[in-house]
Amino acid sequence: MTNYFVMKNASLKRYNTLRLDVTAEDIVIAYSIKGMVEALRNYADRKIVVIGNGSNMLFTKEHYGSDTVFIVTSLIGDMEVIDGEIVAEAGARLNRLAWFSCEQSIGGYEFCEDIPGTIGGALIMNAGQWQYSISQYVNWIEVYNYETDTIDRIVPDEDFFAYRYSRINEMPVFILRAGLKAEPGNYNDALEKMLYYRHERYVKQPRNYANAGSVFKRPKDKEGNSLFVWKLFDGVNLRGYRHGGAMVSEKHPGFIVNTGNATVKDMIEIIQECISRVKNEYDVDLELEWRVIK
Template identity: 75%
Template sequence: MTEYFVMKDASLKRYNTLRLDVKAALVVLPQSVEGMVAALRDFKDREIVIIGNGSNMMFDRDHYDENTVFIVTILLNDIELVNGEIVTEAGTRLNRLAWFACEQSLGGLEFCEDIPGTMGGALIMNAGQWQYAIGQYVKWVDVYNFETDAVERIIPDEDFFAYRHSKLTQMPVFILRAGLEAREGDYNEALEKMLYYRHERYVKQPRNFANAGSVFKRPKDKEGNSLYVWKMFDAVKLRGFQVGDAMVSEKHPGFIVNVGNATVADMHAVINECKKRVKDEYDVDLELEWRVIK
């Protein structure tokens, strides 16, 4: 059985939630965790970019040559309950994780239902919403360490995860799978919570256009108080600001959306204008929450 598929000169449009039509010379789809490790070893001489659901990311160019290989983890989506733990592969989407937990009458993971990402990306940025984050549930993480060329298991300590951050970002590793705490819950209560979370997001967020989630991290003023990006954007009249088909959402200005066939240049132009206006008005430097693929 082939451990992974290779596509050449492929479009990444279907693999990023901004739906940017970026071309890549090499795209690899592993069929299993073993295939993922094989691909990581076979392409270790290239720049490797991992794509899960393609959310929370954008590109820095329109074309990537053979020096960069994109490994897409959408086929690594096995999830099961083993010895009181939820074991899930890196490509498992978070909404599937939430529904799996609900179906097993497990509680605590309802917040994952409408986060548009995969387990691998969630672990890297400690994804969450409200008072919940994925790091609260992680028991272990299996990774491929490209310095030791070995599969290793990480047991996180209490400082491993922080707000929208984990120590995985400082380690020479690629995520393969993880084990999560399986907390006892109630099916009906879990279902009710998940439907409520989804409703709240659909009411407030621009689901009618392609987007990659919240664009900027919440900044702080000089006194350390949190500032709301959308309020600052409204004050400097950024709601609805548009370059080409890239636009600051009119529904929620914390999002930049693709209203048609936005280009990488369109997206960067809108981002730069947002940063400039906020800096000029508030002397605040906005920091991207998105991962930018150089």
């Protein structure tokens, strides 16, 4: 008996926040860390894509064949305080991390409350908002190394993380769990901050359509100055631009949303149009923040 369940020729719509209705020959739902490692080993001869909350990702195919296996970590979300640090499994939601920390009077994680991702995804892309990022709180990362078939512990050095990046991307590993700092905090202060952050994001970001968060990393001009994507988009009339069921958000042009029936082709073509207009007008190269699943 395995510690995971396999769905055959099933839809990934419920497993991605863009709600693109693509199908996959094999979708694995792991029940535990043990089950995830078993699946990683049993499907070592295939291309493996791990899905946490399914945010911040873009599919490029309508159907993925048996050469690709999707492992979903939605059931791998345990979180507890052990020996003075938070130990969180890869599938633990970031908003749960914020509330768990608040309940335990641990400070620092309020910024996570409304980030729609998981610990695993956050560590891969160094997720954050405001002046905070997950890298500020990481003690260690436990991973499965598929080249050596071992479970290893990584202790990040000061160069391990960068803006929306971690060295995990260059390593032959899959994230299992992480140990995070647990500095004392104040319950009431944490609660107030979380509600403030949520309010700010709800006011500014599109919540009436499915989306996968900010599409592009913040670009820089030739002098190295940071630019705002939404300002660039407004300068080339992209606010509200539609292609099929995909649309550049009217509320916040930094987001591309699914108005209800967007296809993979719609999403790819609207992204390409955004990149092209900004390049032609400003000579600025936009880089996707989304993880692209080929």
